[in-house]
Amino acid sequence: MPRCRVCGAPASYRVPWANAWFCPEHFSRYFERKVSRVYERYVPRSVERILLAVSGGKDSVAMLYASARVVGGEKELGVLFIDLGIPGYSEEARVIVEHHAHRLGLPFHVADIRGYGFTIGDAARLAASGRLGRPVCSICGVAKRYIMNRYAVEHGYDAVATGHTMDDILGFYLAGLSSREGLRSVAKLSPYTGGGEKLAARIRPLYFLTDAESAMYVEANGLEILGSKCPFAPRRRGEGLRLTIKEALENIDRRHPGYRVMLARTLADHVSGILYSALGPGETRRCSICGYPSSTDPCGFCRIRLRIHRLLGEKQDTGSRHP
Numbered sequence: 001m002p003r004c005r006v007c008g009a010p011a012s013y014r015v016p017w018a019n020a021w022f023c024p025e026h027f028s029r030y031f032e033r034k035v036s037r038v039y040e041r042y043v044p045r046s047v048e049r050i051l052l053a054v055s056g057g058k059d060s061v062a063m064l065y066a067s068a069r070v071v072g073g074e075k076e077l078g079v080l081f082i083d084l085g086i087p088g089y090s091e092e093a094r095v096i097v098e099h100h101a102h103r104l105g106l107p108f109h110v111a112d113i114r115g116y117g118f119t120i121g122d123a124a125r126l127a128a129s130g131r132l133g134r135p136v137c138s139i140c141g142v143a144k145r146y147i148m149n150r151y152a153v154e155h156g157y158d159a160v161a162t163g164h165t166m167d168d169i170l171g172f173y174l175a176g177l178s179s180r181e182g183l184r185s186v187a188k189l190s191p192y193t194g195g196g197e198k199l200a201a202r203i204r205p206l207y208f209l210t211d212a213e214s215a216m217y218v219e220a221n222g223l224e225i226l227g228s229k230c231p232f233a234p235r236r237r238g239e240g241l242r243l244t245i246k247e248a249l250e251n252i253d254r255r256h257p258g259y260r261v262m263l264a265r266t267l268a269d270h271v272s273g274i275l276y277s278a279l280g281p282g283e284t285r286r287c288s289i290c291g292y293p294s295s296t297d298p299c300g301f302c303r304i305r306l307r308i309h310r311l312l313g314e315k316q317d318t319g320s321r322h323p
């Protein structure tokens with residue numbers, strides 16, 4: 001039976017790249033140190049109010065608890081749940097996120113997509129009938145990014161923290177390297193990305209932690225997470241480039257432990273900065289419908305929203321007030 005490297009108690013959690021075993025308590029300390037490193041080293045002191053975007057899945061729940069334990073005493077934290085109107089899924093997720101927010105004594109916010117005149121359930125129906133011309137997951141992704149930013153801006157938060165793990169980030173990284181447009185997104189892929197007018201900063205507290213580690217953290221702390229998967233999530237086959245990259249990197253890591261961590265460190269400390277200096281901030285326009293910053297006009301979210309309204313065959317609305 002392996003023993004915890006710190007206290008010698010029976011250990012059940014292994015961190016392969018460090019060749020270390022931990023008991024539940026010391027695994028949690030290891031995990032929180034990694035999160036603490038992101039906040040201390042990358043997030044400016046001027047960032048005081050942070051909105052933690054939590055979906056109820058393992059990664060965002062781990063991000064929530066580790067953030068609350070690491071910076072709960074010095075930053076003002078709030079929890080944001082985005083109700084996407086996914087039948088039989090959003091309701092269950094909301095109950096779990098609300099429970100965790102209350103347990104941690106943090107303000108609980110809900111941004112309901114219905115305030116924009118549609119739900120992801122509507123979008124899924126339209127996408128399935130082929131009338132949207134794009135998969136529902138891409139619409140959902142655009143909607144989540146837009147809504148979390150707008151909610152943070154309208155409620156005076158300096159930054160939004162998300163539960164993206166090292167696996168997610170390296171997937172975006174390598175996928176982004178394959179196109180000129182993608183390079184611009186890689187330039188912004190650091191543990192902290194500054195904001196601007198009507199643009200909240202972004203924090204990625206799990207930047208140096210894998211999916212497997214966030215699953216272990218949730219288990220070690222007995223945290224309740226959403227049991228069901230999103231009914232619209234694509235099946236394994238054909239899940240796209242980022243999943244292929246993730247599996248390939250896991251394979252490399254098995255044979256060369258620590259490879260992913262090194263990749264993430266050079267991205268955080270060198271590559272993103274070098275690309276940013278070379279490419280500049282890029283042109284930022286304003287969406288003429290909603291007024292939020294975007295590289296296109298109208299912004300991606302307004303275009304989708306108006307198209308869905310048209311297909312749903314009615315619905316008023318021009319850049320309506322946030323719910």
Ligand SMILES: [Zn+2]
Binds near residue numbers: 022026
């Ligand atoms: Zn221990």
Ligand SMILES: [Zn+2]
Binds near residue numbers: 287289290298301303
């Ligand atoms: Zn817009």
